[in-house]
Amino acid sequence: MSTFNANQFALEFDTESPKKIIEQALAQFDNIAISFSGAEDVILIELACKVIKDRSKLQVFSLDTGRLHPETYRFIDKVNKHYGIQIDVVSPEHQALEAFVKEKGLFSFYEDGHQGCCGVRKVAPLRRKLGTLDAWITGQRKDQSPGTRNQVPVAENDQAFGTAESPLVKFNPLANWSSERVWEFIRMFDVPYNELHEKGFTSIGCEPCTRPVLPNQHEREGRWWWEEATHKECGLHAGNLQK
Template sequence: MSTFNTNQFALEFDTESPKKIIERALEEFGNIAISFSGAEDVVLVEIASKVIKDKSQLQVFSLDTGRLHPETYQFIETVRKHYGIQIDIVSPEHRGLEAFVKQKGLFSFFEDGHQECCGVRKVAPLRRKLSTLDAWITGQRRDQSPGTRNSVPIAEMDKAFGTEESPLVKFNPLANWSSQQVWEYIRMFDVPYNPLHERGFTSIGCEPCTRPVLPNQHEREGRWWWEEATHKECGLHAGNLEK
């Protein structure tokens, strides 16, 4: 049972820099990993690579849904080589995926909503990965999705993927940052990023469910654009919906 007090940590570090938050998180937990997919996450990798002495101890994982853009796969490889790290590529369990596609087809989300497909391709693999960890670090920001992420804390007990028997701590070091701050950091330190961002993609997920956003649209409006605008979540951060 973890004795780490997330509420105390969140209060103490709410105004601290992401670097200090990540540094302390890595000190507190040996079995901790960074969830990597987009611009925010590579900022986390950049910061962690500066504060951790032995890069072989830096755990990074990425979910491969089987439906990502080619540019995203290339981006993952670019990050792996740029930082000289291993990235654990986590894929869906093939029996469950094959059964789902056989029953529902490849594009059922346009008719039934995205949750079922995301459950098979994202949530189940993430649950499997997180069951091996004591803590994880995400790139969530409070301004990413006003309907679901506006109260994301710096640290929290992950009630969606942790249990009383196996508690899981979740750190969100960029919770207070804006998109502008993320991109200022990327440019300042020449951090690699997905080339799709240069083509109008702000929040990048699976290829069929992501499109560029128009001027003045919110950054997550390009995700599942055929659905209700205030529920742009796939289930990876299901706890947000409880707040």
């Protein structure tokens, strides 16, 4: 929908509830999907199910990098059953992945950074999926990363994956929520969550690149812990983030 003004929407709805933002997003776009990472993004599904009449029309997708924790795969199945939906599991293109592994091996990211591996396993599949959509909904929050996400708006024109010919709108309904508020909601409404959270994991990604955090550590410190603490982005959102 080329006439949609994301910047104006962000100004008008900045203080609105995530439920209201999701309701408006679903009303504005028919070809829109929720991005589900297998962590607390389930709140997006919970809220969408409260405002959509026909759940069969609710589009949700998740990126399967092939390196996720077993708990995350079980969680995807649990969410499907809990909400009566079918999450579209998007995988990497096998030829590109096989070529990358042949050249770099399975753990090259410990030596030369995670961007190459994430590019093949996450960014390319996401780009393929987003190419079929007019808008998407993410669980980004401003407090997730002090170095990159502190300016996340509730809606934006996706500069990373959209083009002038095929514009893409990105909604971030949880942008103004804190981690504490996320977990208050999960407990209050008995929302299912990844069992890894009970083991000290806060921000959950691929198994080789994610570990539990210690008390008082920032939630993103468990991701790519061998790299700079304030710039931990895999490329899914980096193109739209202010540094």
